[in-house]
Structures are given as C-alpha cells and as structure tokens.
Amino acid sequence: MSVGSGKFLDVDRLRGWIGREETVTDTVDADLVRKFNAALDLPVGQPATGDVAPLLIHFCLGQPAVPTGQLGGDGHPQKGGFLPLVPLPRRMWAGGSLRFSDDLKVGDTVRRVSRIAEVSVKDGRSGTLCFVTVDHRFDIDGRVVIEERQDIVYREAATGGPAAKPAAPAEPVAPGTHRRVVTPGAPLLFRYSALTFNGHRIHYDRAYARDVELYPGLVVHGPLQATLLLHFAAELKGGAPASFSFRGQSPLFDDDRINLHAVERDGTLSLWTMRDGGPVAMSAEARWV
Numbered sequence: 001m002s003v004g005s006g007k008f009l010d011v012d013r014l015r016g017w018i019g020r021e022e023t024v025t026d027t028v029d030a031d032l033v034r035k036f037n038a039a040l041d042l043p044v045g046q047p048a049t050g051d052v053a054p055l056l057i058h059f060c061l062g063q064p065a066v067p068t069g070q071l072g073g074d075g076h077p078q079k080g081g082f083l084p085l086v087p088l089p090r091r092m093w094a095g096g097s098l099r100f101s102d103d104l105k106v107g108d109t110v111r112r113v114s115r116i117a118e119v120s121v122k123d124g125r126s127g128t129l130c131f132v133t134v135d136h137r138f139d140i141d142g143r144v145v146i147e148e149r150q151d152i153v154y155r156e157a158a159t160g161g162p163a164a165k166p167a168a169p170a171e172p173v174a175p176g177t178h179r180r181v182v183t184p185g186a187p188l189l190f191r192y193s194a195l196t197f198n199g200h201r202i203h204y205d206r207a208y209a210r211d212v213e214l215y216p217g218l219v220v221h222g223p224l225q226a227t228l229l230l231h232f233a234a235e236l237k238g239g240a241p242a243s244f245s246f247r248g249q250s251p252l253f254d255d256d257r258i259n260l261h262a263v264e265r266d267g268t269l270s271l272w273t274m275r276d277g278g279p280v281a282m283s284a285e286a287r288w289v
C-alpha cells in the first residue's frame with residue numbers, strides 16, 4: 001500500500017506484528033522511587049516497603065535492557081523485535097490512556113504483559129505517519145493494577161534546516177483555572193531518560209536532535225509531560241484519578257517553560273501543557289469515576 005508523498009510502506013507486513021506479546025517483570029524499589037521523586041522535584045523522603053509509589057512510576061519499570069552496541073541510530077532498541085520494523089526514522093510518543101485499579105507500592109513485584117494492538121498509516125500535515133498502538137497490562141500476583149494503551153508514532157525523515165518551534169496560535173489559548181510553571185532544562189530531561197532507561201537521543205543529544213531530526217532543541221518526553229500533568233491533577237483533587245488519557249499535539253523543548261493548565265468540569269479535569277504563548281503541547285483528561 002502506498003501512502004502520502006510517494007512513500008511505500010508495506011502495511012500488511014507491518015500489521016503482521018499485531019498480536020505479538022512481550023512479558024517482563026520488575027520491582028518498584030525504594031531507590032527508584034527516591035530518584036524519581038528527586039528528578040521531578042517531589043519530596044524525596046525515605047521511601048519504605050509498602051509506601052504508595054508515585055503515579056506513573058510504572059513507565060520506568062521493565063524497560064528493555066538492549067546492549068548499547070545493538071541500539072539503532074536514534075538510541076532506541078532496533079525495530080523488528082517486539083515493535084514492528086517501521087521504515088520511518090523519527091519516533092515520538094503520540095499519546096496514551098490509562099486505567100488505575102490500585103496503587104503501586106514500594107516493594108511490589110510487577111509483571112507487564114504488552115501486546116501490539118494496532119498498526120495504522122495516516123497522512124498527516126507533517127507527512128506520512130505510522131501509528132503503533134501497544135496495550136500494556138500491569139499485574140501483581142495476577143491482580144491487574146494498571147491497564148494502559150500507548151500510541152507510538154513514526155515519522156518521515158526531516159528535510160531542510162532545523163525546524164522552527166511550532167507557531168503560537170493566532171487566537172491565544174484561554175488559560176486554565178489552575179496553573180503551574182515547570183522549567184525543564186537538560187538535567188531534568190537527562191534524569192528522566194535515565195529513570196526510564198530511554199536512550200532516545202532527541203532528549204539529551206543536542207547535535208543529533210538539531211542536525212539529524214531537525215528539532216529546534218532537546219525534545220521534552222511525552223511520558224514526562226503526562227507525569228507532570230497527572231501529578232498536578234492528583235494534587236488539585238486530593239487523590240489519584242481512576243483514568244487518565246493524554247495526546248501530544250506539538251513538541252516542547254528544553255528551553256521552553258512548561259505551563260501546566262487545568263480546568264474542572266463536572267468532576268473531570270481537562271489539562272494541558274504549553275510553552276509561553278502556546279500552542280498546546282499535550283492535552284489530557286483525568287476522571288475520578
């Protein structure tokens with residue numbers, strides 16, 4: 001099947017990955033919790049067995065420990081194993097949705113079963129996009145605690161010079177009722193990459209981000225933005241929601257101030273990140289029922 005600007009993607013072959021599964025087990029250890037809290041400027045404390053672990057720490061668990069010599073040029077494990085061999089070079093975390101049935105606690109041994117749920121190709125304004133949807137189920141001794149749907153997008157190679165930042169919208173985005181500012185900077189991005197064992201060079205290798213993927217700076221991780229928004233939501237409502245979904249609309253960079261915004265309607269929080277002046281970078285929704 002041919003999609004967009006003459007690119008040839010063998011969609012039927014890529015869809016052959018649907019149903020492929022991967023199972024890994026990991027432990028929420030106290031040291032990970034300490035470092036997660038420190039990286040995100042949360043109270044570090046002295047996490048002990050049985051303490052509730054911070055929301056979305058599961059993004060750090062069971063990440064593939066691929067030998068460095070076997071990484072792809074972008075710093076991710078090479079495609080073609082669990083993830084389909086998509087012949088588009090620029091990967092981004094496009095979005096996700098989560099349902100929480102219980103807290104994760106320090107000391108929990110967590111099993112993750114991941115399954116390729118969908119592969120689709122679309123024509124986007126920025127070129128051909130290949131979306132890979134992965135379903136993850138996290139359980140403790142068979143008791144499911146988190147169900148997650150993750151959307152990964154692969155994009156065509158960039159051409160020309162480094163891209164400008166996404167333009168501010170003509171109509172300013174109305175501010176949320178609740179607001180907070182986070183200043184990311186390279187150390188936060190580096191520490192989050194380390195916590196999630198994510199070698200993706202767009203987050204820490206400025207020359208690669210600028211000269212190869214043509215971004216105007218280091219890219220702020222999608223899961224990091226989701227974590228900032230979910231922690232903000234839980235703080236505003238005094239507890240973790242039952243479900244949370246998010247979608248990356250445009251990238252943010254390390255020299256942007258991340259403005260977190262939230263508006264409550266009928267008990268549901270709509271949230272978003274954006275740099276000063278916009279546009280919206282990630283939009284999200286947290287529900288308590």
Ligand SMILES: CC(C)(COP(=O)(O)OP(=O)(O)OC[C@H]1O[C@@H](n2cnc3c(N)ncnc32)[C@H](O)[C@@H]1OP(=O)(O)O)[C@@H](O)C(=O)NCCC(=O)NCCSC(=O)C[C@](C)(O)C(=O)O
Pocket residue numbers: 091092093094095122123124125126127129151152153155198200219220221222223247248249250251252
């Ligand atoms: C994804 C981009 C390139 C598409 O931008 P576009 O302008 O080309 O797309 P579009 O024209 O707006 O939309 C085309 C189609 O794609 C769909 N679509 C469009 N966006 C999404 C989305 N997010 N999730 C799901 N679907 C999406 C959209 O609904 C439409 O579908 P349709 O034809 O059926 O109507 C653009 O929206 C963008 O740049 N978003 C920001 C992504 C981002 O910053 N992610 C976090 C940083 S990367 C990262 O964390 C990485 C990590 C952690 O290392 C790691 O590899 O996992």
